[in-house]
Amino acid sequence: MGGQLRAGGAGTTRDTLLAAAYAVIRRDGFKGASLDDILAGAGLTKGALYHHFSSKQALGYAVLAEIIEPYVLDFWLSPLALCDDPIDCMHSVIGQACEEIDGEELALGCPLNNLAQEMSPVDEVFRTGIDRIYRLWREGIADALRTGMRKGHVRADIDADRAATFIVAAVEGSIGLAKNAQDPEILRHCCAGLAQFLDGLRQGDRPMPVEGRG
Amino acid sequence: MGGQLRAGGAGTTRDTLLAAAYAVIRRDGFKGASLDDILAGAGLTKGALYHHFSSKQALGYAVLAEIIEPYVLDFWLSPLALCDDPIDCMHSVIGQACEEIDGEELALGCPLNNLAQEMSPVDEVFRTGIDRIYRLWREGIADALRTGMRKGHVRADIDADRAATFIVAAVEGSIGLAKNAQDPEILRHCCAGLAQFLDGLRQGDRPMPVEGRG
Amino acid sequence: MGGQLRAGGAGTTRDTLLAAAYAVIRRDGFKGASLDDILAGAGLTKGALYHHFSSKQALGYAVLAEIIEPYVLDFWLSPLALCDDPIDCMHSVIGQACEEIDGEELALGCPLNNLAQEMSPVDEVFRTGIDRIYRLWREGIADALRTGMRKGHVRADIDADRAATFIVAAVEGSIGLAKNAQDPEILRHCCAGLAQFLDGLRQGDRPMPVEGRG
Amino acid sequence: MGGQLRAGGAGTTRDTLLAAAYAVIRRDGFKGASLDDILAGAGLTKGALYHHFSSKQALGYAVLAEIIEPYVLDFWLSPLALCDDPIDCMHSVIGQACEEIDGEELALGCPLNNLAQEMSPVDEVFRTGIDRIYRLWREGIADALRTGMRKGHVRADIDADRAATFIVAAVEGSIGLAKNAQDPEILRHCCAGLAQFLDGLRQGDRPMPVEGRG
DNA sequence: ACTGACGGGACAACCCGTTTCT
DNA sequence: AGAAACGGGTTGTCCCGTCAGT
Numbered sequence: 009m010g011g012q013l014r015a016g017g018a019g020t021t022r023d024t025l026l027a028a029a030y031a032v033i034r035r036d037g038f039k040g041a042s043l044d045d046i047l048a049g050a051g052l053t054k055g056a057l058y059h060h061f062s063s064k065q066a067l068g069y070a071v072l073a074e075i076i077e078p079y080v081l082d083f084w085l086s087p088l089a090l091c092d093d094p095i096d097c098m099h100s101v102i103g104q105a106c107e108e109i110d111g112e113e114l115a116l117g118c119p120l121n122n123l124a125q126e127m128s129p130v131d132e133v134f135r136t137g138i139d140r141i142y143r144l145w146r147e148g149i150a151d152a153l154r155t156g157m158r159k160g161h162v163r164a165d166i167d168a169d170r171a172a173t174f175i176v177a178a179v180e181g182s183i184g185l186a187k188n189a190q191d192p193e194i195l196r197h198c199c200a201g202l203a204q205f206l207d208g209l210r211q212g213d214r215p216m217p218v219e220g221r222g
Numbered sequence: 223m224g225g226q227l228r229a230g231g232a233g234t235t236r237d238t239l240l241a242a243a244y245a246v247i248r249r250d251g252f253k254g255a256s257l258d259d260i261l262a263g264a265g266l267t268k269g270a271l272y273h274h275f276s277s278k279q280a281l282g283y284a285v286l287a288e289i290i291e292p293y294v295l296d297f298w299l300s301p302l303a304l305c306d307d308p309i310d311c312m313h314s315v316i317g318q319a320c321e322e323i324d325g326e327e328l329a330l331g332c333p334l335n336n337l338a339q340e341m342s343p344v345d346e347v348f349r350t351g352i353d354r355i356y357r358l359w360r361e362g363i364a365d366a367l368r369t370g371m372r373k374g375h376v377r378a379d380i381d382a383d384r385a386a387t388f389i390v391a392a393v394e395g396s397i398g399l400a401k402n403a404q405d406p407e408i409l410r411h412c413c414a415g416l417a418q419f420l421d422g423l424r425q426g427d428r429p430m431p432v433e434g435r436g
Numbered sequence: 437m438g439g440q441l442r443a444g445g446a447g448t449t450r451d452t453l454l455a456a457a458y459a460v461i462r463r464d465g466f467k468g469a470s471l472d473d474i475l476a477g478a479g480l481t482k483g484a485l486y487h488h489f490s491s492k493q494a495l496g497y498a499v500l501a502e503i504i505e506p507y508v509l510d511f512w513l514s515p516l517a518l519c520d521d522p523i524d525c526m527h528s529v530i531g532q533a534c535e536e537i538d539g540e541e542l543a544l545g546c547p548l549n550n551l552a553q554e555m556s557p558v559d560e561v562f563r564t565g566i567d568r569i570y571r572l573w574r575e576g577i578a579d580a581l582r583t584g585m586r587k588g589h590v591r592a593d594i595d596a597d598r599a600a601t602f603i604v605a606a607v608e609g610s611i612g613l614a615k616n617a618q619d620p621e622i623l624r625h626c627c628a629g630l631a632q633f634l635d636g637l638r639q640g641d642r643p644m645p646v647e648g649r650g
Numbered sequence: 651m652g653g654q655l656r657a658g659g660a661g662t663t664r665d666t667l668l669a670a671a672y673a674v675i676r677r678d679g680f681k682g683a684s685l686d687d688i689l690a691g692a693g694l695t696k697g698a699l700y701h702h703f704s705s706k707q708a709l710g711y712a713v714l715a716e717i718i719e720p721y722v723l724d725f726w727l728s729p730l731a732l733c734d735d736p737i738d739c740m741h742s743v744i745g746q747a748c749e750e751i752d753g754e755e756l757a758l759g760c761p762l763n764n765l766a767q768e769m770s771p772v773d774e775v776f777r778t779g780i781d782r783i784y785r786l787w788r789e790g791i792a793d794a795l796r797t798g799m800r801k802g803h804v805r806a807d808i809d810a811d812r813a814a815t816f817i818v819a820a821v822e823g824s825i826g827l828a829k830n831a832q833d834p835e836i837l838r839h840c841c842a843g844l845a846q847f848l849d850g851l852r853q854g855d856r857p858m859p860v861e862g863r864g
Numbered sequence: 865a866c867t868g869a870c871g872g873g874a875c876a877a878c879c880c881g882t883t884t885c886t
Numbered sequence: 887a888g889a890a891a892c893g894g895g896t897t898g899t900c901c902c903g904t905c906a907g908t
């Protein structure tokens with residue numbers, strides 16, 4: 009494809025469209041995102057959009073696969089590949105998430121969860137693409153937990169797949185709750201609960217006592 | 223609201239509209255729900271709707287306040303008012319939720335979370351109404367945990383508000399994850415993780431061992 | 437239906453829409469007819485149109501069934517029901533058509549043939565509806581010819597169905613040719629040829645000599 | 651036109667475009683034929699098209715003049731130049747047309763008539779070009795009839811121009827009627843009627859008896 | 865000679881609200 | 887109280903034409 013010609017340089021028109029679409033979709037949802045808004049944000053016109061994408065659906069699928077998927081997997085999984093103790097690692101990733109998500113970012117929620125709740129009942133392609141990301145996310149955590157078991161950091165009597173699934177669910181639920189409350193305090197409380205659950209997975213049985221009441 | 227005037231009689235036109243709106247909104251989201259679809263489901267016409275509600279927004283707010291709020295609070299909180307041990311009680315409520323949510327119900331997700339993720343960033347009235355329900359839900363659980371502390375069923379060194387917030391977040395996250403996966407197994411795994419967290423709150427320190435790997 | 441309420445009075449909104457659509461479709465074809473043009477001609481708006489018709493297709497089908505079909509059948513068949521000699525009768529109908537079709541009317545052609553040539557290869561519903569009209573038209577002529585045979589006006593050794601089919605084809609072909617030429621002379625020449633064919637069907641074997649050269 | 655410059659070589663890019671455009675226009679009409687479809691069929695892109703043709707209209711005019719005109723005139727007129735008896739000759743040409751036009755070909759109708767009915771009221775250049783072809787067609791038949799008169803094959807008391815015009819009209823009407831019916835039987839019936847008309851033009855006055863009823 | 869990106873406009877479909885009338 | 891007609895606006899889609907680049 010002609011795309012190869014400029015694969016080296018960043019900032020193709022296609023990338024501009026994806027970025028603008030990502031921003032509007034995140035704010036207004038997929039159905040609520042108007043193409044005119046996206047195009048205004050990208051500084052382009054209908055002709056450009058329909059040259060690169062056959063439909064609004066196709067644009068949305070590309071945003072999911074090329075923007076959201078790498079972002080989520082990179083943020084949550086790549087630290088796990090480098091760390092020694094997966095529980096320590098997840099603690100720090102969650103802490104980082106709590107810090108980064110503030111102000112306007114907080115009110116927008118998780119782009120993956122937003123799409124999932126809106127589109128999965130009505131669009132099978134979206135649902136499949138989102139399911140793929142969730143599966144990779146869960147498998148990445150489960151693999152890290154199993155590695156941690158072999159190294160003696162994680163209790164061996166737990167089911168890594170189930171724990172990973174619950175961790176993902178709790179993360180998404182926490183962000184979603186804080187998004188609606190528009191209150192970073194809520195997010196921190198949830199992160200504390202999640203941290204408590206993570207500590208329950210540590211080798212050495214006895215969970216860490218919860219930090220004193222605020 | 224005017225609904226109180228005819229609260230005695232069942233099956234009013236207003237109730238029919240609310241029920242039909244609830245069904246369509248749950249499936250298609252609020253923006254995606256067309257008034258024509260709702261009206262067709264109710265067997266009524268525009269005139270009836272705008273006689274009872276001033277706008278689509280007003281209809282949505284009424285669905286939230288009169289259908290979703292009582293449903294959520296009744297399902298999750300009323301058992302806690304009757305039980306002795308809140309942790310046992312929540313175990314059974316969660317178990318009930320896991321059983322009830324299957325097939326088509328599973329794919330539709332939690333009506334409260336659906337509305338929250340879709341509307342809270344773009345409609346402040348919705349956000350406030352949803353926030354109210356989440357707050358009541360969290361307070362109900364926190365109150366039950368505090369009562370359980372006094373009775374000696376719950377560890378005294380935890381923060382009841384934080385734990386309650388995390389529980390609500392984990393519940394919504396679990397349903398949301400299972401909704402996208404369309405897989406009741408996912409929901410059961412998440413419930414097991416949540417149960418594990420709940421057991422960590424028990425007086426008597428040592429968490430229940432997780433059931434053996436499937 | 438509510439339509440019964442105003443069935444007695446002429447000039448319903450629906451009729452206005454049909455008439456305006458007929459005019460624009462006849463001029464620009466079905467695909468070329470813009471809804472905005474039709475609505476401007478009717479003095480109405482989108483809301484009115486989509487209240488009465490579910491789509492542009494549905495509007496087109498209604499124009500075919502409620503405007504074009506009665507017009508064609510009434511113009512060509514009702515005289516045959518009253519006449520004694522079908523060949524005399526068709527002579528006069530064809531003569532009437534030649535006179536009526538002039539100027540702007542000539543350049544627009546036959547509305548039935550226009551729709552047939554444009555839509556029959558790409559829209560099965562149109563094709564079926566048009567085929568129905570052509571069938572009724574052919575059958576009406578064939579019945580009249582058979583009646584004429586019994587009365588001794590028409591040769592008994594011809595196939596009435598085949599003759600009727602050819603007559604319809606020749607009529608449409610003649611109008612179509614004159615439409616493109618925008619020349620009423622062409623139409624008159626064709627009508628003369630058709631008249632010659634009709635005379636060949638008369639009882640008394642020997643065809644009328646053609647009128648002398650122009 | 652520039653086409654003459656490369657008339658010697660077959661399979662030029664220009665010819666490819668014309669062939670692809672002819673195929674799509676025949677199926678979808680001129681307005682309905684999208685340039686993207688034509689280009690996809692030709693395996694070329696916009697740049698190639700607008701290098702050879704200044705607009706979609708120009709492409710259509712070229713299809714008419716360089717594809718349709720030679721095809722129609724060659725099919726209908728060249729046999730007449732070789733035959734001795736024009737009526738015998740037309741019988742065989744019509745019979746050939748009846749045999750060749752079947753299945754998918756039947757449903758597409760006559761490319762000349764298709765263009766005429768769609769475009770002649772809205773595009774004067776098309777109308778003129780089509781009129782030219784019809785005129786040449788009619789004149790070719792009329793000339794053959796006049797030659798036949800001199801040789802004694804054709805009745806001398808008819809107007810050759812009028813007869814030729816009616817023959818062309820009847821041919822187009824017959825193909826058009828069969829196209830809509832999607833029934834080769836209709837076409838055969840019409841051809842029989844046309845054959846009957848042709849026999850009425852023979853020297854020797856008495857028309858051939860029609861074949862017995864089917 | 866030909867490619868691909870892009871501009872800009874038009875169209876059908878849909879949707880929410882209002883109003884009139886029964 | 888409710889049915890039906892209608893207004894007015896927005897959205898996704900598609901399509902023709904141009905232009906810089908090779």
